[in-house]
Amino acid sequence: MILKSIIRYLNRDNVNIVVVALAYALVSYLNWTPMASIFFVLFIWFLLNPIKTSDALKISIITLAVSPLLLMVKRRTNAEYLAQISFFFLVIALITEIRFRKSRVE
Amino acid sequence: MKIRIEYLLNALKHNQIYLIVLLMFILVFLYGKNIIIDEDNSKPTECIAVNDSNEIFSIDNQSTYFAVKNIFNSSEGDYYRLKFVAEVTPDIRRSVSNTNEKGPEYQYVNMDYPYKIETIINSQSGEQKKIGEISIEGMERKYYEYIFKTDGNYSDVVFRKFNVNDLEKVIISNVGISRLDISSDTQLGELTSTKQSIVMDSEIPELPNNNPMRHVSLSTGNQQVGQLFEASEDYLGGVYLSMNMVGNGGVGDYTLNLYMVSDENNINILAEPFRSFRFQTSDFDKFNLRGDLYKIPFFFPLEKGKKYYLSISNRSAVTNRSNNLSIGIWDSKDQNVLYYKGKDKNYLEESSALFPIFLNSQYYNGEKLTNNSLIEDLGGGKGRFHFSSLSQPSDLLVPEYNLYAGYDQYIKAVTFWGEKKYSLDYKFNTIYPIKRFRLNLKQAMGLYPKATVKFSLDGTTWQEIENQKDAAAPYLFSQTVEMSENKTTSEIYVSISPKDDPNDFANKYLAIYDFELGADLDMEKK
Incomplete structure (x- = not known):
């Protein structure tokens, strides 16, 4: 009875939230740095809830464009972070695009 | 049954992404420990002195600088304390040129101007930032330190001649760097000064005449x-x-x-x-x-x-x-x-x-400091005591007075001839209460008898340190001790003696090297 109600409650959205929470618990246990933890949790989130490839690419290009501006005003650390974010969204865009094409073929 | 398996397979087929996520979790769990970045540098609470260098560097008339690579790893807004010991050896050519009608005359006093070196921090990508400049006056070994703030990721420290035409040789040793637990310049004033007892020289004696009789x-x-x-x-x-x-x-x-x-x-x-x-x-x-x-x-x-x-x-x-x-x-x-x-x-x-x-020994408020040790305030009530042997003859000045101790130039170790009743004793005074400490020392291998290493916090009750059962370092003694809340002490005693071996009456000769003791201190309690 209880099992049934749990299964009914576990629709796809809720399962995704649980999985993301698990991802966060895992990196906390492994004592990763804040930046690496955020990237990992976001990665899992975008894997489960894909965003549009074009949106991911837009974010990637904008952050990449801002990065040299920051370098000009000698904010090196922040520029590095932005470059990492840019690369991260590039990877997300690539993965979603591959998945999209694969599902279209099927 | 068959239907159920088909149903399961079908469910898996439509939820492949969860399988991929599960696979990622497993991989991260197994191998994710290697992705920890900057762990050593994240908090200055560990008592192990990773950032200290026992090497001796010199700048002479052939070179203008030297770099101590990968000694730290900073982020924006961090405060660090750079510590080192420097001495200048005057160039021989300069003193020879000081001739008058009576022949060459030696200047046994200081140089005519202070010798300047500047310190620079370098990042992996080649960025440089000058953090300070010191004037070395006189020819004695002296301890120098200063605190600086970083604005990015740096890893190397460079010592450079200020005036490239200077011919003197500078010898720099005991280079160390420690991260401070402070976040603004106003907290700098709250830090207590570093207590160091690096072995220094006495001044050059005044000779009766300039030239020998x-x-x-x-x-x-x-x-x-x-x-x-x-x-x-x-x-x-x-x-x-x-x-x-x-x-x-x-x-x-x-x-x-x-x-x-x-x-x-x-x-x-x-x-x-x-x-x-x-x-x-x-x-x-x-x-x-x-x-x-x-x-x-x-x-x-x-x-x-x-x-x-x-x-x-x-x-x-x-x-x-x-x-x-x-x-x-x-x-x-x-x-x-x-x-x-x-x-x-x-x-x-x-x-x-x-x-x-x-x-002479160094004293602080009447208490004798251990030679070659350093007590520094890291801010936020934290402090660090650090001692490490330098693999130099001055290591012999650290143990308590002992007629049977010596220094072996060839294996670079403190040696000790210990009959049963004698031991090589060390007393470390940290001034401030100890929170935890770690002790490491190695015994030279070969024909030496095994050593017994004991430590005590009061000089009366002793605890033996087990020899590590490690094949790579069979004569390593290592121990980390956490102090309990109600027990406060600021002294550590270490005693080294040959293990009683009934079959070996003759050989009681021990050699100790790589002795290191680091302690986290509570700076607020004193």
Whole structure:
């Protein structure tokens, strides 16, 4: 009875939230740095809830464009972070695009 | 049953992404430990001194800088304290140029201007930032430190000559860097000053005249020139003397010998010396100060007020009339006595040839600090005590006074002849209460008997440190101790003695090296 109600409650959205929470618990246990933890949790989130490839690419290009501006005003650390974010969204865009094409073929 | 499996497979097919996520979780769990970035540097709470370098660096007239690579890893807004010991050895050419009509004249006082070096921090990508500039005045070893704030990711420290035309040689050692737990400049004023007890030299003695009165050659076999002196401080740190190489200077080892003297009028200089230090003519460049003046390091703890006899001898060297060492001798005003042995007879006269260098212990509020140790305030109520042996003869000055301790130049270890009732004892005073500490030391391998290493927090109850059962380092002793809340102490005693072995009565000789002790301190309690 209880099992049934749990299964009914576990629709796809809720399962995704649980999985993301698990991802966060895992990196906390492994004592990763804040930046690496955020990237990992976001990665899992975008894997489960894909965003549009074009949106991911837009974010990637904008952050990449801002990065040299920051370098000009000698904010090196922040520029590095932005470059990492840019690369991260590039990877997300690539993965979603591959998945999209694969599902279209099927 | 079959339907159920089909249903399961179908469900999996439509939820492949969860399988991929599961696979990622497993991989991260198994291998994710390697992705921890900057772990060593994230918090300055660990008591292990990872960021200290025992290497000795020098800048001479051939080079203008040197870099200590990967000594730290900073982020924006971090505060660091850079610590080092520096000394300047004047260039020989400069002193030779100081000639007048009477011949070359040596300047035994300081240089005519302070020698400047600047320190720069470097990042992996080649960014540079100057953090400070120091003026080294005088020729003694001195401790320097300063605090700086970083604006990005840096990893190397570079020491550079300020004036590239300076010919002097700078020797920099004990380079260390520690991250402070502060976030603004206002907190800098709250830090207490660093208490260091790096072994320093006494000043160069004032010589009666600028040039020695005459020279004595160590040309025939087993000859020595020596000096009788009374110990005025706790330690002997070396000797100043004027010497000249005749021909090639002889072949083999010259020795500096130390004898304990009970009867001033009857010194048996043929007996085995109490302690000796061997050196060769090829080492002379290392010891040269300027002109004919040399400083030879020779460390030994002394008993204040006792008389000693220090001599230089050619007992283990092969010399003759055209290849030998001649020692400068001065007229003495203050009744120093010089003995030297000719082929068959001893001479006794009032003059001086060897000038012993004395070192003293450092004190803080009346408490004696452990030699070569450092107590620093890291901010936020945290502090650190750090001691590590330097693999140099001055390591012998760290243990408590012990007649059976020595330093082995060849294996670079503190040695100890320990009969059953004797032990090599160390006492570390951290001034502030200890929160946790870690101790590491290694025993030289080979024919030595196994050591028993014990530590105590009060000097009465002792706890033995187990020998690590590690095949790679069979003679490593290591222990980390967490202090409980209600127990406060600021002293650690370490005692090393040969393990009682019923089958081995003769060999009680131990050699200890890589001794390191780091402690986290509570700076608020005192």
